[in-house]
Amino acid sequence: MLRIAICCGGGFSSSTMAAHLNKQLKEKHLEDKVFLEFIPFANLYGDDSAFITNAHRDRQDEVDVALLCPHLEYPARTAVKEGKLRIPVFVLPMRMYGLVDIENLIEEAEDVLELWNNGAQNVITFPDEPRSMTAPRTVSHRRWVAQQNK
Numbered sequence: 001m002l003r004i005a006i007c008c009g010g011g012f013s014s015s016t017m018a019a020h021l022n023k024q025l026k027e028k029h030l031e032d033k034v035f036l037e038f039i040p041f042a043n044l045y046g047d048d049s050a051f052i053t054n055a056h057r058d059r060q061d062e063v064d065v066a067l068l069c070p071h072l073e074y075p076a077r078t079a080v081k082e083g084k085l086r087i088p089v090f091v092l093p094m095r096m097y098g099l100v101d102i103e104n105l106i107e108e109a110e111d112v113l114e115l116w117n118n119g120a121q122n123v124i125t126f127p128d129e130p131r132s133m134t135a136p137r138t139v140s141h142r143r144w145v146a147q148q149n150k
Contacts, residue, residue: 001032001033001034001035002033002034002035002064002065002106002109002110002113003034003035003036003037003062003063003064003065004034004035004036004037004063004064004065004066004067004105004106004109005036005037005038005039005044005059005062005063005065005066005067006018006021006036006037006038006039006066006067006069007038007039007040007041007044007066007067007068007069007072007089008040008041008068008069008071008072009040009041009042009069009071009072009075010040013069013098014038014069015038017038017097017098017100018036018037018038019038021036021100021101021102021105022036024101024102025102028102028103030102030106033106034102034106035063036105037062037063039059039062039063039066041066041068041072041075041076041079043057043059044058044059044060044066044085045058045059045060045079045084045085046058046059046084047079047084060085060086060087063087064087064088064109064113065087065088065089065090065109065112065113065116066087066088066089066090067089067090067092067105067108067109067112068089068090068091068092069091069092069097070091070092070093070094070097070132070133072091073091073123073131073132073133076089076091076122076123077123080121080122080123085122088112088113088115088116088120088122088124089122089123089124090108090109090112090123090124090125090132091123091132091133092108092132093129093132093133093134093135093136093137093138094133094134094135095135095136095137095138096108096135096137096138096139096140099138100138103140104139104140104143105140107140107141107142107143108140108141108142111126111140111141111142112124126141128145129141
């Protein structure tokens with residue numbers, strides 16, 4: 001089972017997105033394939049300086065990959081420099097963030113894990129997207145590449 005964390009700073013947009021994606025998981029009968037949970041970014045790695053309840057509890061062992069909302073690119077890079085992340089993290093492209101459906105999200109997570117397993121370092125980016133924040137796509141990287149190659 002693929003375990004995905006959806007992370008943002010405070011939680012409103014990503015918790016809403018996670019609830020919507022979990023609804024799609026059930027509708028498409030994918031609950032046995034994917035576990036998806038909203039986790040505030042500070043809670044992911046147990047940031048004691050965060051003003052979030054229980055932020056000191058590191059939750060990285062609960063998930064395989066963390067997909068972050070776009071505004072967390074800088075905090076993610078800072079957390080990497082400070083050695084706080086043990087799992088792959090990926091900043092979702094801005095245009096994809098609000099429009100993503102569960103299939104695209106699963107493909108994105110699978111491809112991020114593949115890059116990680118092949119030696120990519122955090123914050124994970126695709127080779128043709130050095131900054132996912134500027135990527136123009138609204139679909140998974142896999143589908144974007146296929147569309148471009150048509």
